[in-house]
Amino acid sequence: MGRSLDSLDTSRTMDVGGQPIAYFSLKAAEEAGAGAVTRMPRSLKVLYENLLRHEDGNAVSKDHLLRFADAAAAPDREMEIFFHPTRILMNDSAGIPLMADLAALRAAAARNGADPALVNPQIPADMVVDHSVMVDAYGSKGAFDANLDIEFERNEERYLFLRWAQEAFDNFRVVPPGTGICHQVNLEYLSRGVWTTTDGNTVIAHPETLLGTDSHTPMINGIGVLGWGVGGVEGGTALLGQPVTMMVPRVVGCHLTGRLPTGTTATDLVLTITERLRAHGVVGSFVEFYGDGLRSLSLSDRATLANMAPEYGATMGFFPIDEETLRYLDATARGGEHLELVETYCRTQGLWHDPDEVQPDYAETVKVDLGGIEPSIAGPRRPQDRVLLADAAASFADLAKGYDALPHGAAPVTGQDWTLDHGDVVIASITSCTNTSNPSVMLAAGMLARNAVARGLSVKPWVKTSLAPGSRVVADYLAKMGLQDPLDELGFHLVGFGCMTCMGNSGPLDPAIAEAIENHGVAASAVLSGNRNFEGRIHPHVxxxxxxxxxxxxxxxxxGSLRTDLTRVPLGTGRDGQDVYLRDIWPTAEELAEAVDRALDPETFRERYGDVFAGEARWKAVKAPASGTFEWNEDSFYMKEPPFFRNIGPTLTDMQDIEGARVLALLGDSITTDHISPVGTITASSAAGQYLQELGIEPKDFNSFAARRVNHEVMIRGAFANIRIRNEMADGREGGWTRDPDSEEIVPIHVAAERQREKGVPLVVVAGKDYGVGSSRDWAAKGTTLLGVRAIIAEGFERIHRSNLIGFGVMPLQFTDGVTWQTLGLDGSETFDIGGIAEGLEPRRLLPCRITRADGSVTETDLVCRLDTAVELDYYRNGGSLHYVLRNAMGHA
Structure with a gap:
């Protein structure tokens, strides 16, 4: 890597196992006048080392290095930096569309007379296929194989594309279906903690860093790796060699003390800290955990807590490397000489955590006593809405007062002698990366199942049960400990290795149950060990x-019901006729600790991950043609060439002001990417479902929105069409509706957008706080731009979605403090003229906005242009970040 002539001389050498290893010294930077580098939080030290290693006198200059520590100490001193991740992690849900975008960029390069091979990953990238499998089969030992068969049948075209991409692109590997969830595979196998690269004959050690196309990428923070989630488009720009631009983040220290009480779990800790940090306010910040409490938290507990960073609003939830990190690396077959490298490097650089030593300087601190954690659940629609288990039944009873369609016990189920009521659990799923990576809670579930079976208890007949571990290692240790059999007896059979229920791939309910819910307005419930419970996400009937x-x-x-108080009411009657309470079957702390010690061994990890990229027979049977560009099939219902780059040329067009824009949607606070971008199964009654039926596709073959993300015709019909979205312009209707500004009729969102597009009228969406929270879903931005939306005007934006909007040429605009669409008295009938764009944009510039009402009156206000950096401005000017990268590669950006 090139160094500038006026560089900060920080290259040093350390001895690891008798070998000289080079590194860029943080202490040397401080001695060279860079400020209090050694007092910075460890996560910022990793960022700073990244700058040291990539100093080139241009993007990263000596001036950057000398000012970083001051900016870190005072986050209000905004400083833009460039970050170069070591590698990229992708799930298939965002990763296949990203690789399809790269394939489309190759086609665009060829149309412009350039070499398609210019478009190629510049850093290592791994994709784990984990978002495609659905819970179609369940309740039997053959469920896993049946679901995997269905998955391959449904996704044949997508997997053929992946097989092509494996051969066509360098630096790209695929972990095939049926292996695990990307975050758990990343934690258990892909990650190294400390990385080495070679420059000539010199081996250079540096912290491993990571960007992932899933918002729960911060799970890897549990192992001391700096990494966070980005949208597919931002991941794509990094994959193609562009540095990520960011402001030096504020770091909130979370000081942990004590230890978890008996009877509580890591999940209870996660839900409590999510609530605490949301209340404190950590949106867009790094959270760094430290303190004596780390001594009692296993690596898996830390990963569980780090996983939920998006739920508490942080960019990351970082745990520093310590003795527990080394123990975990060794236990998961990454020991030996590598452990010496990790420990030597981290101690040398001041990245090692010892609670007895002086801790770094944080912008703010939050203290959490682990001894005060109590059993909890979170719901009914946000992960930060924690409820004590002891209060859960009463809380639901209060909630049920708002459900007015059903008297208690009045929903008969065809062919059954029982009825459905509000709060009845129709889905119970052990699923998602958050908890299935944690042996303690997984073994606790198996032990509780074992104890329940021994007492003669059974699952209620209306509950759809499923077990979807995050890796095959989990299935191995459940079987080894004799716990899979009792889980099977209760219906928690293995259904697949993937996200499944947590991402909405919960599969169909029994038709009789679905009919009872629909016909009688039952507010049915789901319980899951996941991280997301947004409205309409888990299942449209729940x-x-x-x-x-x-x-x-x-x-x-x-x-069988949320109305049951698990702390006071029996779970059922045992075969001896006695009541059985939750406390009677909860495993003891001693037996659980003993089981965790016996369950895992390095050989299991070595065996399971020895040929992880090979796949089984189904994967190997997928054959794809070898070619540098992908041959798109226009008749495909899954893989259509993305339309975003079809008309890209070598030269830029001038930016234009937004004139005469109409409002497509007027929305409230906390609009999630689930609201904006379609997720889960495609229903027959939806616009997307009706479109597929018009093409002759039967509802049983619809598959999920995630699987059809490279078919823009399907996806655009799902944009802003979540069944629970509330557009204030839709006269009280829930779902993807809006008012046509010309005819005043209530029509589907995509219909209204198409009508305005035909007339050449630009559109805007107006919203409240926290716009775009939730999953890092690039289609929330893609769908927005394809609808013809030029700008989103909101009180505030979630980090990833704001970046995604810019990545596809949509302007994020923010109301000034104290101004909302409510204070302006908007109803969606207005037209918007937004100036200051054509004359020359600058980051975070105030833009004049003229709002003309239906009666002809005018209101003028300023909007903050949320293009926060010069690079984001370049991306917007080019029509998007990937557009910029392609033009840059062709020499025209």
Whole structure:
């Protein structure tokens, strides 16, 4: 890597196992006048080392290096930096569309007379196929194989594309279907903690860093790796060699003390800290955990807590490397000489955590006593809405007062002698990366199932049960400990290795149950050990969704209802005729600790991950043609060439002001990417479902929105069409509706957008706080731009979605403090003229906005242009970040 002539001389050498290893010294930078580098939080030290290693006198200059520590100490001193991740992690949900974008960029390069091979990953990238499998089959030992068969049948075209991409692109590997969830595979195998690269004959050690196309990428922070989630488009620009621009982040220290009480789990800790940090306010910040409390937290507990960073609003939830990190690396077959490298490097650089030493300087601190954690669940629609387990039944009873369609016990189910009521659990799923990576809670679920079976308890007949571990290692240790059999007896059979229920791939309910819910307005519930429970996400028939630990998922399946107080009411009657309470079957702390010690060994990890990229027979049977560009099939219902780059040329067009824009949607606070971008199964009644039926595709073959993300015709019909979205312009209707500004009729969102597009009228979306929270879903931005939306005007933006909007040429604009669409008295009938764009944009510039009402009156206000950096401005000027990268590669940007 090139160094500038006026560089900060920080290259040093350390001895690791008798070998000289080079590194860029943080202490040397401080001695060279860079400020209090050694007092910075460890996460910022990793960022700073990244700058040291990439100093080139241009993007990273000596001036950057000398000013960084001051900016870190005072985050209000905004400083833009360039970050170069070591590698990229992708799930298939965002990763296949990203690789399809790269394939489309190759086609665009060829149309412009350039070499398609200019478009190629510049840093290592791994994709784990984990978002495609659905819970179609369940409740039997053959469920896993059946679901995998269905997955390959449904996704044949997508997997053929991936097989092509494996051969066509360098630096790109695929972990095939049926292996695990990307975050758990990343934690258990892909990650190294400390990385080495070679420059000539010199081996250079440096911290491993990571960007992932899934918002829960921060799970890897549990192992001391700096990494966070980005949208597919931002991941694509980094993959193609562009540095990520960011402001030096504020770091909030979370000081942990004490240890978890008996009877509580890592999930209870996660839900409590999510609530605490949301209340404190850590949006866009790094959270760094430290303190004596780390001594009692296993690496898996730390990963569980780091995983939920998006839920508490942080960019990351970082745990520093310590003795527990080394123990975990060794236990997962990454020991030996590598451990010496990790420990030597981290101690040398001041990245090692010892709670007895002086801790770094944080912008703010939050103190959490682990001894005060109590059993909890979260719901019914947000992960930060924690409810004490002891209060859960009463909380739901209050919620149920708002459900007015059903008297208690009045929903008969065809062919059954029982009825459905509000709060009845129709889905109970042990699923997602958050908890299935944690042996403690997974073994606790198995033990609770074992104890329940021994007492003669059974799951209620209306509950759809499923077990979807995050890796095959979990299935191995459950079987090894004799716990899979009792889970099977309760219906928690293995259904797949993937995200499944947590991302909405929960599969169909029993038709009789679905009919009872629809016909009688039952507010049915789901419990899952996941991290997301947003409205309409888990299943379209389920109104209230609750996150809880795996053992509590089993317990609620036994109880059958959120109206049951698990702390006071029996789960059922045992075969001896005696009441059985949750406390009677909860495993003891001693037996759980003993089971965790016995369950895992390095050989299991070595065996499971020895040929992880090879795949089984189904994957190997997928054959793709070898060629530098992908041959798009226009008749495909899955893989259509993305339309975003079809008309890209070598020269830029002048930026234009937004004139005469109409409002497509007027929305409230906390609009999630689930609201904006379609997720889960495609229903027959939806606009996307009707479109597929018009093409002759039957509802059973619809598959999920995630699987059809490279078919823009399907996806645009799902944009802003979540069944629970509330557009203030839709006269009180829930779902993807809006008012046509010309005819005043209420029509589907995509219909209204198409009508305005035909007339050449630009569109805007107006919203409240926290616009775009949730999953890092690039289609929330892609769908927005394809609808013809030029700008989003909101009170505030979630970090990833704001970046994604810019990545596809949509302007994020923010109301000034104290101004909202409510204070302006907007109703969606207005037209917007937004100036200051054509004359020359600058980051965060105030832009004049003229709002003309239906009666002809005019209101003028200023909007903050949320292009926060010069690079973001370049991306917007080019029509998007990938557009910029392609033009840059062709020499025209």
């Amino acid at each position: 109104r209230s969704n609750y996150i809880c630990s795996p053992p509590l998922v089993v317990a609620y399946a036994l109880a």
